[in-house]
Amino acid sequence: MREFKSRPPREKKWVGEFLEIVESFHWQKKKKFRKNIENYMIEYAIGNSKQFEGEKHHENALNAIVIIPQTGRKLKVVFRWIGKEKVKLITAYYID
Numbered sequence: 001m002r003e004f005k006s007r008p009p010r011e012k013k014w015v016g017e018f019l020e021i022v023e024s025f026h027w028q029k030k031k032k033f034r035k036n037i038e039n040y041m042i043e044y045a046i047g048n049s050k051q052f053e054g055e056k057h058h059e060n061a062l063n064a065i066v067i068i069p070q071t072g073r074k075l076k077v078v079f080r081w082i083g084k085e086k087v088k089l090i091t092a093y094y095i096d
């Protein structure tokens with residue numbers, strides 16, 4: 001089994017005001033089918049979860065897994081930091 005490296009968590013804060021999300025082509029296609037995942041949920045997941053390295057299909061990508069309070073479901077977000085205030089969103093989906 002593969003071990004995942006864990007980065008120290010960032011400060012827990014609401015990042016929606018100053019975080020810019022750049023959508024990948026893959027996410028633009030998948031967003032049509034995952035209409036129940038909205039941007040505020042993605043921002044909440046990035047700002048309020050541990051960020052794990054070790055995505056097997058994307059180098060330098062991070063995983064953020066968090067339970068969304070409104071729905072009670074686990075959301076996994078795969079993303080890559082571009083600078084300090086930009087995030088390239090690769091994909092996001094629920095883990096049930």
